[in-house]
Amino acid sequence: MKITTLGYPRIGKKRELKKANEQFWAGKINEQELQTVASELKAEHWNIQKENLVEQPTSNDFSFYDQVLDLIVDFNCIPKRFQPIHHLSPLQKYFALARGYQDNELNINAMSMTKWFDTNYHYIVPEFYKKTHFKLSESPKAVQEYTEAKAIGIDTKVTLIGPLSFLLLGKEKEQGFHRLELIHQLKEEYIKLLNKLCDLGATEVQFHEPILAKDYNEEINFALKTVYNEFKKRASKINVCVVNFFDCYGDYLPTILQLPLSSLHLDLTRCGEQLKDVLSSQYLNNSLTLSLGVVDGRNIWKNDFKKSLQFISSAIDVVGKERIEISTSCSLLHVPYDLELEESSTKINQSIIPWLSFAKQKLQELKELQEIVESGSIYTHPLFIKNQEIIQSRKDSDQVHHQEVKNRVDTLIDTDALRSSPFKERKEIQKNILQLPLLPTTTIGSFPQTKEVRQQRNLFIKGKITKNEYDTFLKEQIKEAILFQEQIDMDVLVHGEFERNDMVEYFGEQLEGVTFSSFGWVQSYGSRCVKPPIIFGDVSRKKPMTVEWTSYAQSLTNKPVKGMLTGPITILQWSFVRDDQPRKTTCEQISLAIRDEVLDLEAAGIKVIQIDEPALREGLPLRKDAWEEYLTWAVNAFRISSCGVNDATQIHTHMCYSQFNDIIQHIANLDADVITIECSRAQMKLLDAFSDFRYPNEIGPGVYDIHSPNVPSKYDIIDFINKAKRRIPVDQLWVNPDCGLKTRGWKETKAALEVMVEATQKARELFEIAV
Numbered sequence: 001m002k003i004t005t006l007g008y009p010r011i012g013k014k015r016e017l018k019k020a021n022e023q024f025w026a027g028k029i030n031e032q033e034l035q036t037v038a039s040e041l042k043a044e045h046w047n048i049q050k051e052n053l054v055e056q057p058t059s060n061d062f063s064f065y066d067q068v069l070d071l072i073v074d075f076n077c078i079p080k081r082f083q084p085i086h087h088l089s090p091l092q093k094y095f096a097l098a099r100g101y102q103d104n105e106l107n108i109n110a111m112s113m114t115k116w117f118d119t120n121y122h123y124i125v126p127e128f129y130k131k132t133h134f135k136l137s138e139s140p141k142a143v144q145e146y147t148e149a150k151a152i153g154i155d156t157k158v159t160l161i162g163p164l165s166f167l168l169l170g171k172e173k174e175q176g177f178h179r180l181e182l183i184h185q186l187k188e189e190y191i192k193l194l195n196k197l198c199d200l201g202a203t204e205v206q207f208h209e210p211i212l213a214k215d216y217n218e219e220i221n222f223a224l225k226t227v228y229n230e231f232k233k234r235a236s237k238i239n240v241c242v243v244n245f246f247d248c249y250g251d252y253l254p255t256i257l258q259l260p261l262s263s264l265h266l267d268l269t270r271c272g273e274q275l276k277d278v279l280s281s282q283y284l285n286n287s288l289t290l291s292l293g294v295v296d297g298r299n300i301w302k303n304d305f306k307k308s309l310q311f312i313s314s315a316i317d318v319v320g321k322e323r324i325e326i327s328t329s330c331s332l333l334h335v336p337y338d339l340e341l342e343e344s345s346t347k348i349n350q351s352i353i354p355w356l357s358f359a360k361q362k363l364q365e366l367k368e369l370q371e372i373v374e375s376g377s378i379y380t381h382p383l384f385i386k387n388q389e390i391i392q393s394r395k396d397s398d399q400v401h402h403q404e405v406k407n408r409v410d411t412l413i414d415t416d417a418l419r420s421s422p423f424k425e426r427k428e429i430q431k432n433i434l435q436l437p438l439l440p441t442t443t444i445g446s447f448p449q450t451k452e453v454r455q456q457r458n459l460f461i462k463g464k465i466t467k468n469e470y471d472t473f474l475k476e477q478i479k480e481a482i483l484f485q486e487q488i489d490m491d492v493l494v495h496g497e498f499e500r501n502d503m504v505e506y507f508g509e510q511l512e513g514v515t516f517s518s519f520g521w522v523q524s525y526g527s528r529c530v531k532p533p534i535i536f537g538d539v540s541r542k543k544p545m546t547v548e549w550t551s552y553a554q555s556l557t558n559k560p561v562k563g564m565l566t567g568p569i570t571i572l573q574w575s576f577v578r579d580d581q582p583r584k585t586t587c588e589q590i591s592l593a594i595r596d597e598v599l600d601l602e603a604a605g606i607k608v609i610q611i612d613e614p615a616l617r618e619g620l621p622l623r624k625d626a627w628e629e630y631l632t633w634a635v636n637a638f639r640i641s642s643c644g645v646n647d648a649t650q651i652h653t654h655m656c657y658s659q660f661n662d663i664i665q666h667i668a669n670l671d672a673d674v675i676t677i678e679c680s681r682a683q684m685k686l687l688d689a690f691s692d693f694r695y696p697n698e699i700g701p702g703v704y705d706i707h708s709p710n711v712p713s714k715y716d717i718i719d720f721i722n723k724a725k726r727r728i729p730v731d732q733l734w735v736n737p738d739c740g741l742k743t744r745g746w747k748e749t750k751a752a753l754e755v756m757v758e759a760t761q762k763a764r765e766l767f768e769i770a771v
């Protein structure tokens with residue numbers, strides 16, 4: 001029984017790739033130096049896999065920015081707007097696709113980014129045209145990496161995103177065709193790639209087709225048959241493995257089992273039931289190897305060997321040990337590197353360390369499972385016994401269970417999730433209190449997290465400056481931010497979130513039942529990483545988390561300052577969560593903690609409170625038949641956190657990276673007084689969802705893109721507001737940027753906000769003339 005892997009994290013255990021990329025972008029290191037960092041990381045990751053008895057580690061799981069972008073480049077599917085940058089080196093051009101390009105003459109928008117399924121990883125979205133013509137690069141990255149590993153004596157399995165997922169994860173940039181129509185030509189280029197790999201000695205290619213975890217579609221099923229049958233016919237020497245993760249194969253299973261594959265991967269952590277279906281299927285042929293994804297690639301809990309061994313044993317009973325491989329459920333991209341780094345950390349709750357497993361430990365778990373199975377005496381094996389003791393210690397721990405938190409959730413009643421009066425009545429009350437002009441202006445919360453802000457925080461954490469000094473520094477930042485917003489005549493102000501390392505980690509650090517790592521970095525997009533909190537027990541709030549900063553900001557101005565909180569669904573979605581109770585229950589506990597904070601902000605005189613929920617959509621189950629259940633509890637969780645306030649307190653929410661058309665009813669059910677949404681890249685398409693639905697509450701469509709340092713023109717913003725006004729009654733509209741400004745510098749932030757407020761003032765004048 002072999003061990004197989006699906007991909008290793010690539011950012012580096014101390015974020016070496018992040019740092020090298022950023023230095024390269026800043027012109028501080030050259031391409032050769034960056035390549036050296038990359039090669040060292042790849043070699044290190046292959047060697048870790050070898051040490052853990054992975055015979056053939058995976059290659060092509062590395063990426064300088066994103067694995068979908070790698071394919072866009074390798075199949076030459078580069079949008080025409082990038083043609084003028086042919087003078088750049090291939091690597092510079094690659095980064096330009098992801099980050100956009102500006103010089104004195106050119107200003108090219110980056111390709112857009114979106115969430116990779118229900119994860120917090122973002123991929124670059126391929127853009128397709130009717131006439132897109134794929135052409136395999138002379139030196140595809142998969143070939144380079146396979147060769148690079150071979151040169152240091154490591155035979156690898158090559159991972160590739162499969163052709164169906166590559167197409168379906170992209171979007172059509174013109175009407176009148178469906179991107180799946182491009183499959184035949186794309187397939188030809190994949191076949192060329194397979195043959196190239198084969199010529200170099202590669203024996204196995206692992207095609208990741210996570211699109212199969214989504215709803216069944218007849219055309220996709222047909223394409224699946226055609227493509228993989230042809231791979232076998234036209235690249236017959238290479239073994240083809242299909243990998244799906246995050247859910248089961250569903251109705252694709254009969255087709256999948258009839259394909260000429262050498263192995264098939266099953267994510268048994270998300271969908272254990274599928275193993276029975278596979279093992280009992282009439283289509284299971286006697287040469288197919290099953291790759292059992294028993295170790296969770298999406299969470300950080302120590303594997304429960306009992307559960308895994310049950311899967312493994314039942315599969316061995318039917319197909320025999322030789323046809324079984326054990327694996328992680330998905331690529332390890334979504335978990336941090338190495339728990340050993342936390343062992344001397346004063347941040348993490350040390351007593352929960354035995355319960356955890358990061359990427360390196362997950363490989364060790366596979367090795368131990370292999371050893372146990374090969375020993376033949378599973379349940380008496382010392383590794384099994386030790387594992388079960390740890391699993392049991394977590395189940396019984398009083399660190400995990402707190403009766404008063406459970407009681408609070410159990411005694412929630414319907415009215416806890418209801419505002420006192422309907423929106424129409426609240427609107428009038430809030431209007432009288434807040435006295436805001438038509439088209440009120442605001443921002444989403446964060447202001448630039450400058451080097452100085454991060455440095456001061458770092459000095460404070462390392463004990464090099466006192467709490468008093470750090471607080472004084474933060475107050476200075478807040479004061480400057482408030483002054484600036486007053487100067488430009490912004491209507492609803494924010495304090496700037498300078499005290500926060502991250503919008504989720506900051507709250508995680510302050511909640512009971514949650515711990516946080518020192519080095520648990522996970523890539524979110526490009527060089528940006530997050531350190532997801534670890535929710536290990538019943539969650540509650542010890543004391544106010546944000547009131548001091550918001551109150552301080554409010555004390556500096558007569559204008560309303562928005563309290564700024566991260567919502568329960570987003571905290572849940574962007575953390576590593578408990579696997580011993582339903583997500584819904586954990587979410588309800590977080591809702592109550594946020595509710596307490598909302599009420600404390602209200603009691604401190606804060607009149608506007610924003611509860612960010614950018615991850616609401618991302619939390620949707622992959623298959624639509626499970627949406628309703630999720631949306632019902634998720635919306636309710638938001639309402640529990642927001643509905644304790646008086647009618648006079650205005651509740652905002654904010655969402656970004658989302659489409660709303662198919663969940664608009666649930667967005668309305670949140671019953672936030674105001675929702676601000678990312679809108680500028682998708683132009684007004686997003687707003688159409690709200691307008692077609694006749695969305696009843698107030699909306700702030702983002703009027704400019706915060707991902708680019710470009711300062712929007714006044715004309716563009718007025719044009720934007722006009723378009724919005726055509727869709728939504730003007731007394732429902734707010735004006736704001738797409739999202740927070742933490743990744744931007746102050747110079748462009750100030751210029752852009754100034755333009756935004758001026759444009760709004762002009763739009764108000766024009767409106768008054770028109771009426």
Ligand SMILES: CN1c2c(nc(N)[nH]c2=O)NC[C@@H]1CNc1ccc(C(=O)N[C@@H](CCC(=O)N[C@@H](CCC(=O)N[C@@H](CCC(=O)O)C(=O)O)C(=O)O)C(=O)O)cc1
Nearest residue numbers: 120454457458500501502503504524527528529530574743
């Ligand atoms: C809105 N987004 C977010 C998502 N998920 C989150 N959890 N948070 C989000 O904001 N998902 C969707 C999007 C993704 N967008 C982003 C945008 C920006 C970042 C980002 O900037 N990440 C930072 C890390 C942020 C952080 O935690 N900083 C800490 C630590 C700073 C640090 O680097 N310290 C050094 C110490 C140096 C030393 O001298 O010792 C270190 O640890 O090496 C802080 O500010 O205190 C990033 O740099 O990638 C992420 C997602």
Ligand SMILES: N[C@@H](CCS)C(=O)O
Nearest residue numbers: 444445446612614740
């Ligand atoms: N309040 C947060 C929301 C990001 S989605 C911010 O402004 O950064």
Ligand SMILES: [Zn+2]
Nearest residue numbers: 614656739740
């Ligand atoms: Zn946002």
